[in-house]
Structure formats: structure tokens, C-alpha cells
Amino acid sequence: GAVVSQHPSWVICKSGTSVKIECRSLDFQATTMFWYRQFPKQSLMLMATSNEGSKATYEQGVEKDKFLINHASLTLSTLTVTSAHPEDSSFYICSARIGGTGTWGGYTFGSGTRLTVV
Amino acid sequence: AQSVSQHNHHVILSEAASLELGCNYSYGGTVNLFWYVQYPGQHLQLLLKYFSGDPLVKGIKGFEAEFIKSKFSFNLRKPSVQWSDTAEYFCAVNVYKLSFGAGTTVTVRA
Numbered sequence: 028g029a030v031v032s033q034h035p036s037w038v039i040c041k042s043g044t045s046v047k048i049e050c051r052s053l054d055f056q057a058t059t060m061f062w063y064r065q066f067p068k069q070s071l072m073l074m075a076t077s078n079e080g081s082k083a084t085y086e087q088g089v090e091k092d093k094f095l096i097n098h099a100s101l102t103l104s105t106l107t108v109t110s111a112h113p114e115d116s117s118f119y120i121c122s123a124r125i126g127g128t129g130t131w132g133g134y135t136f137g138s139g140t141r142l143t144v145v
Numbered sequence: 146a147q148s149v150s151q152h153n154h155h156v157i158l159s160e161a162a163s164l165e166l167g168c169n170y171s172y173g174g175t176v177n178l179f180w181y182v183q184y185p186g187q188h189l190q191l192l193l194k195y196f197s198g199d200p201l202v203k204g205i206k207g208f209e210a211e212f213i214k215s216k217f218s219f220n221l222r223k224p225s226v227q228w229s230d231t232a233e234y235f236c237a238v239n240v241y242k243l244s245f246g247a248g249t250t251v252t253v254r255a
Contacts, residue, residue: 061243070235070245071189120189122243133179134243138188 029055029125033137040111040144048106048140050121056101057123061134062094065118074119077104111144118142147172149238151246159254160228166221166249168236177239178219180210183248184232192234195219206230228255 030053040046050060058079063071077083077098085091093115095107108115121137152167170176180192193204200212210221219236231253236246 068248068250070247073242073244076242133177133191133194133239135191136181136189 029123029135031057031121031123031135031137033121033140035140036138037141038143040142042112042144043110045107045109046111046142048108048119048121048142050104050106050123050137052102052123055123055125057104058101059124060098060104061122061124062096062104062106063120063122065120065139067118071120074106108142111142113144116142116144147176147238147240147244149236149244149246151234151236151249153249154247155250155252157252157254158226161225162253164221164223164226164230164251166234166236166251168219168221168246169217170219170236170238171217172238172240174240178210178212179237179239179243180204180208180219180221181235181237181245182232183235189235192221226251226253228253 032051032053034049060077062074064074065071073086074089075083075085075096077096079098079101083096093109098104118139118141120139122134125135148171150169178195181189182192183189192208193202195202195212203209208223210219212219234249237243
């Protein structure tokens with residue numbers, strides 16, 4: 028149980044274009060989803076927290092206008108990298124909190140999206 | 146804000162050797178602690194977690210970790226590693242959000 032499906036698993040795009048990454052919770056409702064970025068050989072860095080029906084909360088240093096997050100339903104959150112540049116090339120991972128208040132079970136992670144901007 | 150420190154960047158060992166990966170965190174209050182593993186080309190998987198209770202936590206694949214509150218540590222151990230344990234290992238601490246350590250690359254030689 029508690030599976031998060033992330034698509035696409037990899038994408039190559041041209042510089043200046045936008046790319047959308049989707050994360051779906053398959054067998055549970057995810058009121059909160061998290062978006063991470065992972066550079067090669069480095070740890071996961073939290074980019075933003077998205078709550079269903081409200082604006083995302085971005086971590087310091089993350090450009091809100093560049094990384095658009097939408098969490099319109101309890102099972103879907105999307106990250107759109109706008110006007111992508113080669114420096115945006117990275118591994119993006121979504122995560123969802125498992126369980127609610129009093130039953131929190133940690134987090135489950137999507138399989139990640141490898142974005143390459145050429 | 147909490148931070149997580151993993152002592153070893155890269156560990157190389159032979160099959161059947163014992164493994165211990167260090168993890169320290171900086172936060173004085175109640176924390177939830179995790180160890181995740183990322184096999185090559187795969188997504189993060191939970192090895193084990195500590196929320197409360199017995200500080201010695203057993204996880205999947207023969208891994209265990211010990212929470213020592215006085216040392217702010219949550220070290221991961223496995224008595225006898227296998228080649229298939231080659232992966233990246235991340236310690237993570239949750240207070241208001243999940244923060245990851247830099248990760249430790251473990252290479253097990255057959």
C-alpha cells in the first residue's frame with residue numbers, strides 16, 4: 028500500500044521549454060506532497076511542500092515562478108519546470124506523507140524523474 | 146532548523162563484512178528518524194524508522210539501527226553484507242519536515 032506513481036521517469040527537453048512532472052497517490056489520499064531535487068552523488072534537497080487546494084510552500088532559494096507546483100486533488104500533484112535551462116537538469120522526486128494525525132507512518136517516495144535540458 | 150550529518154561518504158567492503166554507517170542530527174526535541182536505501186537506478190526505499198519505544202530498531206534486509214538520544218545518533222548496522230547491498234544510504238530526520246543527510250555510497254565487493 029501507500030504507493031506514489033511518478034511520471035515521466037525521464038524526459039529530455041530543449042532549453043526554454045517547460046516540462047510537467049506528475050505524482051499520483053494510487054491507493055491513498057495525499058493531502059501533503061513534497062518535491063525534492065537530487066543532484067548526482069548528493070542528497071535530496073526539499074524544494075517545496077504542496078497541500079491540496081492551497082499554494083505550495085517553497086524552501087528558501089527555490090524560485091516559485093520557475094518551479095510551479097499544483098496540488099489540485101488529493102491524489103495528484105504536479106511540478107512544472109518553466110523555461111528550463113541546462114542547470115535545471117536534475118533528478119526530481121516527489122513524496123507523500125503516509126497516514127493522518129495519530130497514524131502517521133512516515134513517507135513514501137515516487138520513483139523520480141530524470142530531467143535533462145539540452 | 147534540524148540538520149543531519151552522515152560521517153562516511155563512501156564505504157567499500159567485502160561480502161560478509163559488517164557494516165556500520167554513522168548518522169548524527171542536530172535537534173533537541175522529539176524527532177522521527179529514518180534510514181532509506183537507493184539502489185542503482187531505483188527509487189528510495191525505507192529500510193527502517195524510529196518513532197518511539199525500543200531504541201534498537203530492526204528493519205528489512207537484516208538492517209538495524211540504534212537511536213542514542215544522548216549522542217543525537219541513529220547509526221545503521223548490518224552484521225554481514227551481501228553484494229546486493231551495494232547502494233546509496235540516506236539517514237533522514239523529521240521534525241517539521243524531512244531532512245536528509247548527504248548520503249553514503251556503499252560498495253560491496255564480491
